[in-house]
Amino acid sequence: MGRWEPGAAGRLREAALALYLERGFEQTMVANIAERAGVTARTFFRHFADKREVLFDASAELEEKSLAALEAAPAMASTLDLVAAALDATVDILGGDRVLARKRHTVIMANPDLRERELIKIAHMSAALADGLRRRGIGDTEASLAAEAGTAVYRVAYEQWVYAADDLDLRDAIRRSFAQLRTLTA
Amino acid sequence: MGRWEPGAAGRLREAALALYLERGFEQTMVANIAERAGVTARTFFRHFADKREVLFDASAELEEKSLAALEAAPAMASTLDLVAAALDATVDILGGDRVLARKRHTVIMANPDLRERELIKIAHMSAALADGLRRRGIGDTEASLAAEAGTAVYRVAYEQWVYAADDLDLRDAIRRSFAQLRTLTA
DNA sequence: CGCGTTGATGTCATCAGGTGACATCATCGT
DNA sequence: ACGATGATGTCACCTGATGACATCAACGCG
Numbered sequence: 001m002g003r004w005e006p007g008a009a010g011r012l013r014e015a016a017l018a019l020y021l022e023r024g025f026e027q028t029m030v031a032n033i034a035e036r037a038g039v040t041a042r043t044f045f046r047h048f049a050d051k052r053e054v055l056f057d058a059s060a061e062l063e064e065k066s067l068a069a070l071e072a073a074p075a076m077a078s079t080l081d082l083v084a085a086a087l088d089a090t091v092d093i094l095g096g097d098r099v100l101a102r103k104r105h106t107v108i109m110a111n112p113d114l115r116e117r118e119l120i121k122i123a124h125m126s127a128a129l130a131d132g133l134r135r136r137g138i139g140d141t142e143a144s145l146a147a148e149a150g151t152a153v154y155r156v157a158y159e160q161w162v163y164a165a166d167d168l169d170l171r172d173a174i175r176r177s178f179a180q181l182r183t184l185t186a
Numbered sequence: 187m188g189r190w191e192p193g194a195a196g197r198l199r200e201a202a203l204a205l206y207l208e209r210g211f212e213q214t215m216v217a218n219i220a221e222r223a224g225v226t227a228r229t230f231f232r233h234f235a236d237k238r239e240v241l242f243d244a245s246a247e248l249e250e251k252s253l254a255a256l257e258a259a260p261a262m263a264s265t266l267d268l269v270a271a272a273l274d275a276t277v278d279i280l281g282g283d284r285v286l287a288r289k290r291h292t293v294i295m296a297n298p299d300l301r302e303r304e305l306i307k308i309a310h311m312s313a314a315l316a317d318g319l320r321r322r323g324i325g326d327t328e329a330s331l332a333a334e335a336g337t338a339v340y341r342v343a344y345e346q347w348v349y350a351a352d353d354l355d356l357r358d359a360i361r362r363s364f365a366q367l368r369t370l371t372a
Numbered sequence: 373c374g375c376g377t378t379g380a381t382g383t384c385a386t387c388a389g390g391t392g393a394c395a396t397c398a399t400c401g402t
Numbered sequence: 403a404c405g406a407t408g409a410t411g412t413c414a415c416c417t418g419a420t421g422a423c424a425t426c427a428a429c430g431c432g
Contacts, residue, residue, distance in 0.1 A: 079370060080370060080371060112306060115306055115309070116302035116303060116305065116306045117302065119302065119305035119306055119309055120298060120301055120302045120305055123301070123305055141342060141346070141363065141366055142366060142370060144342045145338065145339065145342055145363065145366055145367050145370055146370055148338035148339075148341065148342065149335055149338055149367065149370070149371070152331065152334035152335055152338055153331065153334075155334065156327060156330045156331055156334065160327070177327065177331065180327055180328060180331055181331050181335065181371060182371045184265060184266055184328060184331055184332055184335070184371075185266060185335070185367060185368045185370075185371040185372075186371075186372075
């Protein structure tokens with residue numbers, strides 16, 4: 001429907017990650033990304049709200065999938081098991097390409113602005129999970145705590161997975177992290 | 187030592203919070219804040235790294251105090267008790283003026299950019315606590331998990347305290363929140 | 373086939389956040 | 403009295419971000 005090469009958003013995503021890796025986030029100008037993707041800077045901002053968002057627009061999908069898993073979870077599961085089931089659903093999206101995950105993680109950790117964006121995405125997910133738990137009749141505080149604790153467990157496990165020397169499975173890492181939280185609070 | 191009214195930083199802090207409350211964060215320009223504080227915009231950026239930081243520069247003090255409390259904690263305490271002791275030390279700073287806390291919290295929650303900044307401050311504190319735990323010989327994963335769980339507990343309790351209708355004590359809220367986490371993972 | 377619609381993109385103008393370089397000047401120590 | 407100090411002002415400039423309007427290939431329809 002357009003006269004230009006299709007897939008501008010994808011090209012912008014790739015270009016951005018590559019440039020952020022090569023010269024760093026701050027040293028990369030939006031014009032650079034756009035140029036590499038064969039569009040103008042104005043077009044970048046039509047696809048992504050800002051310079052950071054280009055690394056995070058998969059988060060909506062993550063939230064959908066985990067909420068769906070939460071709905072589908074058995075009725076008699078414990079609160080923490082519900083959270084675990086919801087978060088497990090994201091592994092299909094995130095746990096596949098570890099090389100890509102490492103690149104992305106490296107870039108994000110190298111820049112506070114990107115880290116901020118990541119944190120608010122996680123917080124958004126946590127709030128959504130807490131809401132889902134409340135819809136299942138779980139109390140307010142318990143829902144918030146479970147969602148927060150669950151995402152914390154996930155974060156710790158994810159980082160271990162990304163940097164693991166051997167072929168760690170993300171699901172295993174998450175399971176072990178959950179077990180350790182239980183030990184910790186025992 | 188200057189020819190101008192002293193306390194520019196404090197005036198900027200007050201002016202910023204007031205304006206963010208009155209017209210919102212985005213609608214407030216740095217020039218507005220500076221004007222109300224009787225300085226120029228350039229001076230604002232000499233005191234605060236950016237427009238958001240003006241609400242968060244107490245976080246360094248929080249981190250110091252909580253780390254100090256962590257050092258001072260008894261040697262035989264459990265990991266989670268160590269975190270609890272560290273976080274308890276911040277109550278002296280945050281738990282005093284609830285009216286101010288509510289204003290600040292309202293402003294922050296109303297704006298995603300400010301929320302991002304708050305989250306990274308908390309994450310920084312959590313990382314510092316985890317480091318402190320590791321210096322006490324606690325394992326890597328356990329340290330991270332305990333710090334993350336502890337700050338999560340704190341966040342939930344803090345929000346309850348801020349919005350409580352009656353005269354809730356922040357310390358009590360935190361204690362109860364910790365207890366609930368223990369129940370949750372039991 | 374010709375034509376109007378559609379939607380993604382380009383172009384241009386403009387603003388606000390943020391920074392570097394240099395000037396200014398009250399206060400302090402000598 | 404005078405030079406050092408340090409906070410502030412002034413100016414120039416870059417980049418991120420947004421609104422308004424123009425452009426033009428593909429599509430559907432008569």
